Amino acid sequence: MTDATFNPETLKRNPTSPRTLFSLFMSGVAGLFMTMAIIPLFIILFYLLYKGISALNFQVLVQLPPPPMVEGGGFGNAILGTVIMVAIGTLISLPVGVMAAIYLSEFSRGQLASWTRFATNVLSGVPSIIVGVFAYGVLVLTFKTYSAWAGGFALAILMLPTIVRTTDEALQLVPQDVRQASTGLGANDYQTVLQIVLPAAIPAIITGVTLALARAAGETAPLIFTALFTQFWPNWDKLLAEPTASLAVLVYNFAIVPFKNQQELAWAASFILVLLVLLTSIISRLATSTRKY
Amino acid sequence: MINHQSAKQTEAVIKTENVNVYYGNFLAVAGIYLDIAKNQVTAFIGPSGCGKSTLLRCYNRLNDLIPSFKLQGAITYHNQNLYAPEIDPVQVRRRIGMVFQRPNPFPKSIYENIAFGARINGYQGDMDELVEKSLRQAALWDEVKDKLRQSGLALSGGQQQRLCIARTVAIQPDVVLMDEPCSALDPISTLKVEELIHQLKENYTIIIVTHNMQQASRVADYTAFFNVRTTEKGDRQGYLVEYDRTEKIFQNPKEEATQQYVSGRFG
Numbered sequence: 001m002t003d004a005t006f007n008p009e010t011l012k013r014n015p016t017s018p019r020t021l022f023s024l025f026m027s028g029v030a031g032l033f034m035t036m037a038i039i040p041l042f043i044i045l046f047y048l049l050y051k052g053i054s055a056l057n058f059q060v061l062v063q064l065p066p067p068p069m070v071e072g073g074g075f076g077n078a079i080l081g082t083v084i085m086v087a088i089g090t091l092i093s094l095p096v097g098v099m100a101a102i103y104l105s106e107f108s109r110g111q112l113a114s115w116t117r118f119a120t121n122v123l124s125g126v127p128s129i130i131v132g133v134f135a136y137g138v139l140v141l142t143f144k145t146y147s148a149w150a151g152g153f154a155l156a157i158l159m160l161p162t163i164v165r166t167t168d169e170a171l172q173l174v175p176q177d178v179r180q181a182s183t184g185l186g187a188n189d190y191q192t193v194l195q196i197v198l199p200a201a202i203p204a205i206i207t208g209v210t211l212a213l214a215r216a217a218g219e220t221a222p223l224i225f226t227a228l229f230t231q232f233w234p235n236w237d238k239l240l241a242e243p244t245a246s247l248a249v250l251v252y253n254f255a256i257v258p259f260k261n262q263q264e265l266a267w268a269a270s271f272i273l274v275l276l277v278l279l280t281s282i283i284s285r286l287a288t289s290t291r292k293y
Numbered sequence: 294m295i296n297h298q299s300a301k302q303t304e305a306v307i308k309t310e311n312v313n314v315y316y317g318n319f320l321a322v323a324g325i326y327l328d329i330a331k332n333q334v335t336a337f338i339g340p341s342g343c344g345k346s347t348l349l350r351c352y353n354r355l356n357d358l359i360p361s362f363k364l365q366g367a368i369t370y371h372n373q374n375l376y377a378p379e380i381d382p383v384q385v386r387r388r389i390g391m392v393f394q395r396p397n398p399f400p401k402s403i404y405e406n407i408a409f410g411a412r413i414n415g416y417q418g419d420m421d422e423l424v425e426k427s428l429r430q431a432a433l434w435d436e437v438k439d440k441l442r443q444s445g446l447a448l449s450g451g452q453q454q455r456l457c458i459a460r461t462v463a464i465q466p467d468v469v470l471m472d473e474p475c476s477a478l479d480p481i482s483t484l485k486v487e488e489l490i491h492q493l494k495e496n497y498t499i500i501i502v503t504h505n506m507q508q509a510s511r512v513a514d515y516t517a518f519f520n521v522r523t524t525e526k527g528d529r530q531g532y533l534v535e536y537d538r539t540e541k542i543f544q545n546p547k548e549e550a551t552q553q554y555v556s557g558r559f560g
């Protein structure tokens with residue numbers, strides 16, 4: 001095109017052209033759906049706070065659940081139980097999941113890898129109640145007692161697929177060039193993976209672990225089969241090999257009884273549960289640097 | 294066609310004997326005979342896709358990372374076949390370092406980028422000193438001396454490439470393979486890298502791939518010209534056309550194709 005035929009007007013913004021209007025419209029639609037996606041979170045938080053606020057005070061964090069018809073009380077044992085069982089779950093699933101993902105992403109090729117990935121996906125689709133029954137069969141029946149260990153084990157199985165999948169994906173995002181650079185400097189496989197690839201993927205891995213943890217903290221069904229519930233504090237003398245309270249099961253139990261105090265405690269416990277998960281997410285976000293790739 | 298032209302005057306540190314490189318069933322580079330002279334600079338030139346990088350990466354067994362890679366023939370280093378079963382590729386790469394075509398710093402600090410290689414190679418001396426020396430050699434020190442703790446990824450492309458050069462120099466290999474080390478650099482850094490190559494020659498053997506004819510004639514003692522031919526199956530196959538002293542290749546090559554390529558009348 002020569003200068004003679006070039007019209008500078010064509011470069012100017014035209015606010016009424018169909019293309020501009022369509023673009024505006026689509027931005028609006030996307031914005032609307034974005035709002036729809038986050039509104040439930042705020043409604044839930046608000047509603048929990050609204051319902052639980054009357055029962056929410058420092059007492060509930062440190063006291064034991066009250067018997068029926070009794071006023072006051074709290075769910076300190078359930079908070080502690082949830083923290084203990086989620087911690088056990090994380091301690092089991094984190095090393096296993098990260099190692100499995102390292103194997104998948106760095107060392108396996110072809111069929112084995114794709115079958116393992118498939119199996120992990122299937123595992124993440126297994127209903128949590130089935131996982132509970134499985135843990136019941138493996139641990140509760142064997143040791144003839146409900147325990148925090150059985151609960152933690154069930155949660156570990158629920159967390160495992162998420163950790164494997166997010167770690168696997170995070171590792172694959174690390175460019176091949178960087179692995180070659182490391183290998184080219186004379187690093188062996190384990191030096192490359194542990195000192196170059198894994199550190200680069202850590203922020204994304206932490207995100208995945210937090211997701212898994214958040215989900216596990218709210219699971220009820222598997223805990224009913226494994227940790228059951230108790231009115232008492234977790235028993236360290238018996239090495240936690242006793243029924244253990246948890247927030248999720250407490251909410252489940254108290255929400256369906258016809259006593260007002262219990263129902264309010266259930267609301268307060270739900271709020272605390274959501275708050276705990278939120279806090280964990282925020283802390284883990286702050287504790288890790290930004291994504292590298 | 295067999296091209297067996299060896300670097301006769303000086304001792305050959307690497308010998309390439311009838312090497313074919315396959316990716317799967319695709320014969321990428323065929324029938325290479327080529328000896329690399331010790332403490333000299335050898336340049337690989339040739340059109341894109343003729344297999345320069347492929348051959349270069351055979352010298353430190355980096356192609357092992359590519360599942361479909363297969364090598365026939367022998368590559369010897371100090372008369373030891375690098376592809377013999379008892380050879381540990383990790384040890385090979387510690388002796389034969391590499392600078393890549395695309396800059397690929399680690400997602401770590403500038404300091405750590407250099408310290409990593411030195412550390413895994415068992416470097417015992419003063420790390421600060423080594424980092425400074427390597428960065429100076431790569432003509433990067435002045436630009437980064439105040440921000441050694443910053444991420445290597447925050448540097449410009451050209452700075453990243455010099456960081457990668459510094460990283461390779463820091464492990465003090467015997468042979469340095471450079472795959473178009475200056476393709477992302479401005480003329481001044483390019484000259485600095487060429488100076489570095491001149492310095493390194495004292496102690497190291499260098500193979501450099503370049504698309505820059507002036508660079509080849511400036512830095513290289515020997516030059517190998519590669520070309521591609523299309524086989525009956527339609528594959529593009531790389532082969533060595535001519536290998537000789539650089540003056541010879543640029544002023545008085547034996548082959549017509551070489552003459553055309555170095556004078557820019559090609560294709």
Ligand SMILES: Nc1ncnc2c1ncn2[C@@H]1O[C@H](COP(=O)(O)OP(=O)(O)OP(=O)(O)O)[C@@H](O)[C@H]1O
Nearest residue numbers: 316321340341342343344345346347348359529531
């Ligand atoms: N990982 C790979 N898998 C399959 N084929 C490959 C692979 N790497 C390179 N090739 C093929 O091998 C041939 C040589 O590639 P190579 O990268 O060695 O060329 P080159 O001479 O370095 O080119 P350039 O100057 O563009 O860097 C090309 O046909 C390319 O398509």
Ligand SMILES: [Mg+2]
Nearest residue numbers: 345346394472
């Ligand atoms: Mg190349």
